Amino acid sequence: MVRTRFAPSPTGFLHIGGVRTALYNWLFARGCGGQFILRIDDTDQTRHRDEALAPILQGFQWLGLDWDEGPGKEVEGQCYFQSQREERYQQAVEQLLESGHAYRDFATPEELQKEREQAEQEGRATRYSRRWMATSEEQCNRYREEGRGEVVRLKMPSDGELVIPDLIRGDVTFAWAREQDHVIRRADGTCLYHLATVVDDESFEISHVIRAEEHLSNTPRQIFIADALGYKRPQFAHLPYVAEPGSKHKLSKRKLQKYMKDREFARLQGEGEWIARQIHKQIDPEAFNPVLVDFYQSIGFLPDALLNYLLLLGWSLDDSTEIFTREKMIECFSLDRVNKAPASFDPKKLEAFQEKWFHAFDPKKKVALCLPFLQRAGLVAEPPDCSVGPQLLAILDAAGDRVKIAGDILHFADFFIADEALEYEQKPFAKRLGSPNARALLGRLRDRLAELDAFAAEDCEAAVKGFVESEGIKMGEVIHALRVAVTGKAVGLGMFDTLGLLGRDSVLRRISRALEQAESLPAGDVAKGD
RNA sequence: GGCCCCAUCGUCUAGCGGUCUAGGACUCCGGCCUUUCACGCCGGCAACACGGGUUCGAGUCCCGUUGGGGUCACCA
Numbered sequence A: 001m002v003r004t005r006f007a008p009s010p011t012g013f014l015h016i017g018g019v020r021t022a023l024y025n026w027l028f029a030r031g032c033g034g035q036f037i038l039r040i041d042d043t044d045q046t047r048h049r050d051e052a053l054a055p056i057l058q059g060f061q062w063l064g065l066d067w068d069e070g071p072g073k074e075v076e077g078q079c080y081f082q083s084q085r086e087e088r089y090q091q092a093v094e095q096l097l098e099s100g101h102a103y104r105d106f107a108t109p110e111e112l113q114k115e116r117e118q119a120e121q122e123g124r125a126t127r128y129s130r131r132w133m134a135t136s137e138e139q140c141n142r143y144r145e146e147g148r149g150e151v152v153r154l155k156m157p158s159d160g161e162l163v164i165p166d167l168i169r170g171d172v173t174f175a176w177a178r179e180q181d182h183v184i185r186r187a188d189g190t191c192l193y194h195l196a197t198v199v200d201d202e203s204f205e206i207s208h209v210i211r212a213e214e215h216l217s218n219t220p221r222q223i224f225i226a227d228a229l230g231y232k233r234p235q236f237a238h239l240p241y242v243a244e245p246g247s248k249h250k251l252s253k254r255k256l257q258k259y260m261k262d263r264e265f266a267r268l269q270g271e272g273e274w275i276a277r278q279i280h281k282q283i284d285p286e287a288f289n290p291v292l293v294d295f296y297q298s299i300g301f302l303p304d305a306l307l308n309y310l311l312l313l314g315w316s317l318d319d320s321t322e323i324f325t326r327e328k329m330i331e332c333f334s335l336d337r338v339n340k341a342p343a344s345f346d347p348k349k350l351e352a353f354q355e356k357w358f359h360a361f362d363p364k365k366k367v368a369l370c371l372p373f374l375q376r377a378g379l380v381a382e383p384p385d386c387s388v389g390p391q392l393l394a395i396l397d398a399a400g401d402r403v404k405i406a407g408d409i410l411h412f413a414d415f416f417i418a419d420e421a422l423e424y425e426q427k428p429f430a431k432r433l434g435s436p437n438a439r440a441l442l443g444r445l446r447d448r449l450a451e452l453d454a455f456a457a458e459d460c461e462a463a464v465k466g467f468v469e470s471e472g473i474k475m476g477e478v479i480h481a482l483r484v485a486v487t488g489k490a491v492g493l494g495m496f497d498t499l500g501l502l503g504r505d506s507v508l509r510r511i512s513r514a515l516e517q518a519e520s521l522p523a524g525d526v527a528k529g530d
Numbered sequence B: 001g002g003c004c005c006c007a008u009c010g011u012c013u014a015g016c017g018g019u020c021u022a023g024g025a026c027u028c029c030g031g032c033c034u035u036u037c038a039c040g041c042c043g044g045c046a047a048c049a050c051g052g053g054u055u056c057g058a059g060u061c062c063c064g065u066u067g068g069g070g071u072c073a074c075c076a
Helices: A016-031 A049-063 A086-099 A109-121 A137-145 A193-203 A213-228 A253-259 A263-278 A293-299 A303-311 A326-332 A347-359 A363-376 A388-402 A406-415 A426-433 A436-450 A457-471 A476-487 A495-502 A504-519
Strands: A003-006 A035-038 A102-105 A151-154 A161-166 A170-175 A183-185 A208-212 A235-239
Touching: A003 A016, A003 A208, A016 A035, A016 A049, A016 A208, A016 A235, A016 A303, A016 A326, A049 A293, A049 A303, A086 A102, A086 A151, A086 A183, A086 A193, A086 A213, A151 A213, A161 A213, A161 A235, A170 A213, A183 A193, A193 A213, A208 A213, A213 A235, A263 A293, A263 A347, A263 A363, A263 A406, A293 A303, A293 A406, A303 A326, A303 A347, A363 A388, A363 A406, A388 A406, A388 A495, A426 A436, A426 A476, A426 A504, A436 A457, A436 A476, A436 A504, A457 A476, A457 A495, A476 A495, A476 A504, A495 A504
Parallel strands: A003 A035, A208 A235
Antiparallel strands: A102 A151, A151 A183, A161 A170
């Protein structure tokens, strides 16, 4: 049975690179009819564990990466938190001590440091001399009396090599002599990650360890531990890491300032912040940026789009298939087609996937996705008036691909606010309504629209066209002024759709109001159609 | 610095010895469409890091160089 795992630390954030690793684990397991396990690596900072874990689990749920075992899905008394598995680790340490694969060591940090420095001076590779290794109980006691701390170290082989058959990289060879006698139990008695992860992988019966490349160089010591303990070695697959936009450095949430120099990254971040502001979401840049999954969820990305992008960041099926549903991903994914070189995160391409997915998304579901944004922005009541659903559907229909993510609906807030509350963008307002001429024209158009019986988009179109003809002008000479008058903006949906959507009363009121306010404008630019 | 990994357009990639004057996608740049914007359509720019081998033939195999990256904790 294939069993894979993803082992996040409860840091409060779900990193985009981490999710890709999780995705590959999940896909591999699902594709083999195997199981995917979520284990929490919290041997370190445990203070606010539950608080820091919730957003991570929530991110997995949003993405639809379900786990067969893990928090909330415990199987026969297994515990999925490393912090609570200490007893097993201690047993393992004792076993290693007993079999001679590990030893008690009493060197002080200063002494260790000195050895390292000396080795460096002599140009040797540093390897601990084992000078403070205790070989008997008597010796232990002597060191203890001196007040030395006691750690347990691995007793690594001094010759021979290890060949790791990596499912992505092929055979990777290491020389044992280069490996350090790593500490597996601290002076305070707690165990370290390398020991813990091996013990856990055994007890959860993990068959395939699929993880980031940065773990490749600690694999030898983990294999040493597994062998010494008599465990079956899992198969390994080391993924290249996800790199920064436009660079080959590992993507890290700590280097935001640097990423903000990337135009597209900064633009995405800016749009996200704009949406967050509209919905009154508190934003801490550390916790709200395009490196974190929560960012995308917050502004209305589709999880399928994010998954689709991540899938192709380091893996491909062939020379042409771009769109993958979950089912197709599971069906097609294989480790041997994972690329070996790191792949840079490209926010623009991620957006392109979002656009494609959202374009094809069911209109009614789009309504359901967009509605909460309007509600949080205070534009629509909760629960909504029964007219809102159809209205929103009509707006989305008219908007077409202008709404790329659910939060974009907030760019069309002018359909939801009171006529008296409409705000005008200054520049286009002055440009389009600055001249008395333009105002007179708009006034006459208003009269024409007022005569209409029906006010659907087609009716408005016919009326405006008729008006333009009778005035002997071009469409552009009046339509821009009309747009600014009724929406406050220079750009927006199709003009006639906009009129139909607003309805006669609103349109007439808004034109009158704009005309009034434009009176106080300083006479200046005479607007001509573009 | 030691060890390990990696190397095709700006980016993600296809390519597993001849079908490669290197294909697709994103970006970018023109143009068309058009009441603005978005979409759409048409077209364009753009890459096998370098040097040796092996071979009738190398982007594809081998070696080296260069370059990039990861890792070297009583962090995970």
